[in-house]
Amino acid sequence: MAxxxxxxLILDVARFRNQNLTVKGAEVEIYVTVPTQSLTYKQRAPKxxxxxxxxxxxxxxxxxxxxxxETITLKPPVLNDTTxxxxxxxxxxxxxxxxxxSYTLRGRVRDQYHAGVEGTVEMPLVLQSTxxxxxxxxxxxxxxxxxxxxxxxxxxxxxxxxxxxxxxxYARGAERLYFYAELYQVTQxxxxxxxxxxxxxxxxxAEAEAPLEHIDLGRVTSIAGEMPLGPLPTGSYTLQVDxxxxxxxxxxxxxARVRRExxxxxxxxxxxxx
Numbered sequence: 001m002a003x004x005x006x007x008x009l010i011l012d013v014a015r016f017r018n019q020n021l022t023v024k025g026a027e028v029e030i031y032v033t034v035p036t037q038s039l040t041y042k043q044r045a046p047k048x049x050x051x052x053x054x055x056x057x058x059x060x061x062x063x064x065x066x067x068x069x070e071t072i073t074l075k076p077p078v079l080n081d082t083t084x085x086x087x088x089x090x091x092x093x094x095x096x097x098x099x100x101x102s103y104t105l106r107g108r109v110r111d112q113y114h115a116g117v118e119g120t121v122e123m124p125l126v127l128q129s130t131x132x133x134x135x136x137x138x139x140x141x142x143x144x145x146x147x148x149x150x151x152x153x154x155x156x157x158x159x160x161x162x163x164x165x166x167x168x169x170y171a172r173g174a175e176r177l178y179f180y181a182e183l184y185q186v187t188q189x190x191x192x193x194x195x196x197x198x199x200x201x202x203x204x205x206a207e208a209e210a211p212l213e214h215i216d217l218g219r220v221t222s223i224a225g226e227m228p229l230g231p232l233p234t235g236s237y238t239l240q241v242d243x244x245x246x247x248x249x250x251x252x253x254x255x256a257r258v259r260r261e262x263x264x265x266x267x268x269x270x271x272x273x274x
Contacts (some may be wrong), residue, residue, distance in 0.1 A: 007053060007119045008038045009109040010167045014138040015127060016157075017184050017220070018097055025099040026127045029140075029157075030057065032094075032107065033166035036076045036087040040114040047080040052112035053090065059125065060104045067103060068096050073112070089166065093154050100127045135184045136223075139241060139256035141168045142178035146224035158182060158222030168239075168258040176226050181254060183212075183221040183243060190245060196227045197240040198258065205237065206230060212243065234262045 010033040015026045032055060039051035052075045059068040074090040103125040110118040142163055149161040156162070162180055170177060177198065186192070192212040199205035208227040215221050225241065237258045243251045 006038065006117055007109045007111045008035045009033075009055065009107050009119050009121050010035070011105065011107050011121050011123065012141075012164060012166060012168070013105060013123070013125065014140050016137045016182055017135070018129065020097070023097075023099065024129045025097060026129060028059075028096045028098055028125065028127070030094045030096065030105070031164050031166070032057065032092050034074055034090045034109055036089055038111075038119075039076075040111050040117075041079065041082045042113040044078065049079045049082050051076055054110040054112055055092075056108045056110075057094065058106045058108075059096065059098065060106065062102045067098060070094070091164075091166065095154065098127055100129055102126050130185075132185075134186050134243065134252045136241075136243065136252045136254045137182040137184070139239060139254050140180040141165045141239065141256055141258060142180060143174075145178050145226060146180045158220065160222060160224055168256060169261060170229060170258065171261045171264050174229060176228050177239065177258065178226045179224075179239065179241065179256070181223045181225075181241060183215075183223055183252070186215055186217060186221060192246075192251065193244045193248075194223065194225060195242040195244055196225055197242075198227065198229075198232070198237050199240070200232075200235045200237050202235070204232060204235070206232065229260065232260050232262075234260055236260075 012031040014029045018025045018027055034053045036051055039053055041049035041051045044050050052073060054073050056071045058066055061067050076090055105123050105125045107121045108118055140162055143165040144163045146160040146162055148159060149156050160180060194210045194212050196208045237260060239256045239258050242253045245251050
């Protein structure tokens with residue numbers, strides 16, 4: 001048996017407009033990642049080791065009553081060597097429609113092969129829809145470019161296949177930052193453009209601009225953008241995306257947190273549960 005430390009859980013949350021426009025609320029997209037380095041691997045056969053994590057997701061209303069609850073067991077592929085420095089994480093995604101209000105998102109992960117070892121993450125979740133003026137969804141930070149996809153599944157949105165960067169992390173070897181967002185309630189035909197800013201608390205950063213094409217008036221406009229990371233050093237950054245009008249005035253803006261790690265390699269990708 002290969003023992004590990006307390007299991008880790010990463011929750012990435014993005015709020016999109018409710019597809020049912022008659023209901024004030026949002027569609028909440030929750031992307032759950034469990035790094036498998038923090039799990040215990042149990043030997044099942046000679047040179048065959050298996051780990052498992054039990055994840056419980058809860059969304060609690062302001063009065064403490066559950067609005068959503070689900071428990072899922074995740075199992076990574078069997079390994080023949082548990083000493084590998086990089087093990088791909090496990091991930092899954094949920095989309096949940098909720099009415100406007102204040103909630104608490106709670107995630108718990110338990111190591112199935114190490115009794116009493118679990119980790120918990122909590123974060124506030126506020127939903128407040130708007131009916132006037134242009135609006136933007138939360139930013140989804142991606143590990144690779146949003147790819148056009150004709151299919152429909154839990155990882156596609158707005159005609160794109162989205163591969164998240166868990167925790168907004170860009171590790172050694174990552175040269176560009178990618179993101180996806182949705183623009184709502186643009187009702188007048190006008191020339192719009194995008195401005196991306198990436199800035200640290202110390203002032204280091206980068207900036208880029210791009211035209212915003214294919215605007216769907218009165219409907220959802222998908223935004224898929226990217227910018228070079230260049231020589232940005234290790235640290236925490238804020239990604240800010242502005243939608244600008246023809247006079248370069250901000251129409252709507254949104255931000256997301258990003259982490260840059262120039263000395264650490266990240267796993268190649270996540271393994272979804274089967």
